[in-house]
Amino acid sequence: MAPRDQVLSDSMRLREAGIRPTKPRMGVMRAIREGGRRHLSPDSLHRELADTGIRMSLATVYNTLKQFADAGLLRRVGVGDRTWFCTNTSEHHHFFDEVTGRIEDVLGDQPRVIDLPPPPLGMSILGVDVVIRVRRTG
Numbered sequence: 001m002a003p004r005d006q007v008l009s010d011s012m013r014l015r016e017a018g019i020r021p022t023k024p025r026m027g028v029m030r031a032i033r034e035g036g037r038r039h040l041s042p043d044s045l046h047r048e049l050a051d052t053g054i055r056m057s058l059a060t061v062y063n064t065l066k067q068f069a070d071a072g073l074l075r076r077v078g079v080g081d082r083t084w085f086c087t088n089t090s091e092h093h094h095f096f097d098e099v100t101g102r103i104e105d106v107l108g109d110q111p112r113v114i115d116l117p118p119p120p121l122g123m124s125i126l127g128v129d130v131v132i133r134v135r136r137t138g
Ligand SMILES: [Zn+2]
Pocket: 039, 077, 086, 087, 088, 092, 093, 094, 104, 105
């Protein structure tokens, strides 16, 4: 896709998600698209943006990621007290390396969770996120 078409496409994706395509949001969309599949933290994206000359406060980066996740443009992944924003929005689970703190997608067949308990009264289950904790052997 030509760069101009990609900008148009980013703008359309934002509008379809109900988000006004401001310049900072377009910058974040471009960074997400150009960086490929990965798991972003506000800090890591803030650094990426700074490296490409986009100056944005950490709070704005965080709020933008949160807004994109709420709109379904990113997937929120929480492990312990940390949250990542996954650029892969398809249904998938994650491996988490307890030593390095690195998180990655489970590729291919996804684990199946069966025999879930009934949800608390008046609640319905929206989904199950599996985090498989790993550590390098040897
Ligand atoms: Zn992921």
